[in-house]
C-alpha cells in the first residue's frame with residue numbers, strides 16, 4: 001500500500017493495519033500526517 005500524498009510505501013503491522021490513516025478511503029502515511037494539515041492532505045490526494 002502506498003501513501004496517496006508522497007507515494008512512499010506504507011508499512012503494515014502484523015494485523016495488516018497500516019502505519020498511517022485513511023483520508024477519503026486513501027492511505028496517508030504518518031509522516032505526511034505530521035507534515036501537512038488535514039486541508040493540505042485533502043488538496044493533495
Ligand SMILES: [Zn+2]
Nearest residue numbers: 003006029032
Ligand atoms: Zn506520505
